[in-house]
Amino acid sequence: MEGLDLFSNLPEGCISHIISFTSPRDACRSSAVCSIFRSASESDSVWESFLPPDYPDVLAGSVSPPVRFSSKKELFFRLCDPVLIDDNKMSFSIEKRTGRKCYMLSARKLWITWGDTPRYWKWTSLPESRFPEVAELLGVCWLEISGKIDAHLLSPKTTYKAYLVIKLGEEAYGLDYPAETSIKLGDHASNKIAILQQDGTRRFQSWTALDQLNMWRSSQSVSNRGDGQVPQARSDGWMEIEMGEFFNDEGEEGDIEMSLMEVNGGQWKSGLIVEGIEMRPVCN
């Protein structure tokens, strides 16, 4: 190996150009090859190519304090943690492995039926939330939550999944009935079933024949959509439940519409805490 350094005659810019064709992960790995690769893989030109092209707009719309950075690599990793934008109503981050964009719409950015009626929904702040406010369900029969985002904002040529980010209060009840979720983008629609509370209990009522009939109908109508989604733990202490997936081609199809609805069960529901809806690229 000694004395045969193949790349020592290539300018650093040339090696940076090569590394910008890999991925953030490969660039970080390359930095451990040799010192030429290290300085090339840390150059701004490499990390500029991994950042979403419209990152300056995102930074301009970010809520204070301003994002400070001394290199594009530092900025990239800073943006892997969510930054609040749009007057604290949305968050933006980058998926580390691919550099693709993730957004979360806060509960304040969603349409929540009865959300403005204090008897039914309460707006509260939780220290573990990235947003100043989350929505807590006090009690409704008609549970309907929806949100939309312009497809232009998301990374093109990317498959995304949307997740409702939630918690269940200690006294949560009535959320075990299958809810229907849907994602629409242009001609594409994806529908799923979500069971918000797996070991749920119902207050004031036991299973009636009508309940069982409704459950059966619901399960029949969704039998082609696979098993119901259940909440999964996230690393930030919240739970998430998948709402569906979509492929964002060139972002030319207008808004992506996402919703969760449970209006068939007829029972009262309470204790659901909604942080927002997150859209993340699917990593292969």
Place this chain on the structure above:
Amino acid sequence: MASTSNSTSSKIITLRSSDGEVFEVEESVALESNLIRRMMEDDCANNIIPLPNVTAPIFYLVIEHCKKHAEMKDNKEKKKELRSQGEELLKSDPHTYSNLMEAVNYLDIKSLMDLTAQWLADFLKGKSPRLIRELLKIKNDFTPEEEAEILERNRWAFD
């Protein structure tokens, strides 16, 4: 004299490699190189253009790939084929690859720069630093402390 042209209609540019071989190249192919373009603009067009940093075998490779690249426009199959050739070259003869990359960089040919960069990028993907060093015959010039620090700082990429 090596002729790389079979067309009589377009203008021919004469170039000389570092080892003295003379090439006749169609102007349209030669102008892919921004270096040659600049030299011609500086009025070297009627003389033989010297390329002191490129040997004949490497210059053959450059011309061959310039032509392939021109042919593959809008041809997805050929594009794929050309992209996959990089892996073989890098495995069998990394030395030639680095000479080709140097020549492409020196001649400043954008299309081939992207192609040859893509070859190495594809090659690097998913490989460990140790394997990259071994296959490409690169010397590890880090101290153990430096190496440990880099691994620590980029730990997520090695999981």
